[in-house]
Amino acid sequence: MDDKLETLLTRISECGFKQTGVLPTSEIGFYEEVRELCRKNSCGMYAKNWACPPSFGTVEECRQTCLEYDKIVLVNGVFALEDxxxxxxxxxxxxxxxxxxxxxxxxxREIYPRCLMMSNEGCARCGACTYPNAPCRFPDRLFHPIEGYGINVYELSKKAGMNYINGKNTVTYFGAVLI
Ligand code: SF4
Known part of the structure; x- marks a missing residue:
C-alpha cells in the first residue's frame, strides 16, 4: 500500500463510517439493469437533480470514467431506526x-485532488435544484450515487468484504472515492 492510500485510510476514521474496503476499479461491475432501476424511479429522484441519471452519461460512459482511476475506496455508514x-x-x-x-x-481532496466521489441517493444540497434549467450551483461537490453509474453495490460490497445490511432496525448507506 502506498503512503497516500495509507494516509487516506487512516484519516477515514475521522468520518464515522462503519466499514471501508479497497478494490481495483477493474473489479467493479457495471450493469444496464442497475441503471434501469433508476429509470423506474422508486426513489423519485430520477431526472430531478444534477446528481442523478440521466444527467451524467450512459453506463458505458460512466464505466470509462471510473476506469480512469486505479482504485475504489468503498465506505458504508450504519444508522439506527426505531423500526x-x-x-x-x-x-x-x-x-x-x-x-x-x-x-x-x-x-x-487534500490527498488526491483529482479523486471522484460517489454517495447515496440524489442531491439535497440546495433548497431547490437548478436542474435542468441552469448548471449545478456546486459542481465541485456534486456526488453521483454509486447505483447511478450502473454499479451493483451488493456485489461490490461482497467483493470488498463489507456488510451490505447490518441487522434489524438499521439502514446502511454506501459511498465511494475513486483514486
Ligand atoms: S448542488 Fe444544488 S444545484 Fe447541484 S445538484 Fe445539488 S441541489 Fe442541484
Missing amino acids: SFDIEGMHAAMHGFKKQMDALFVIA
Missing part, C-alpha cells in the same frame, strides 16, 4: 451519511 417504518429516521440517516461523505471529500 422498519421509521421514515423520519431514514431521512435523518440519509442526510447523516451525506455529512460523512462531505467530511470524506475534504480529506480525500
Whole structure:
C-alpha cells in the first residue's frame, strides 16, 4: 500500500463510517439493469437533480470514467431506526451519511485532488435544484450515487468484504472515492 492510500485510510476514521474496503476499479461491475432501476424511479429522484441519471452519461460512459482511476475506496455508514417504518429516521440517516461523505471529500481532496466521489441517493444540497434549467450551483461537490453509474453495490460490497445490511432496525448507506 502506498503512503497516500495509507494516509487516506487512516484519516477515514475521522468520518464515522462503519466499514471501508479497497478494490481495483477493474473489479467493479457495471450493469444496464442497475441503471434501469433508476429509470423506474422508486426513489423519485430520477431526472430531478444534477446528481442523478440521466444527467451524467450512459453506463458505458460512466464505466470509462471510473476506469480512469486505479482504485475504489468503498465506505458504508450504519444508522439506527426505531423500526422498519421509521421514515423520519431514514431521512435523518440519509442526510447523516451525506455529512460523512462531505467530511470524506475534504480529506480525500487534500490527498488526491483529482479523486471522484460517489454517495447515496440524489442531491439535497440546495433548497431547490437548478436542474435542468441552469448548471449545478456546486459542481465541485456534486456526488453521483454509486447505483447511478450502473454499479451493483451488493456485489461490490461482497467483493470488498463489507456488510451490505447490518441487522434489524438499521439502514446502511454506501459511498465511494475513486483514486
Ligand atoms: S448542488 Fe444544488 S444545484 Fe447541484 S445538484 Fe445539488 S441541489 Fe442541484
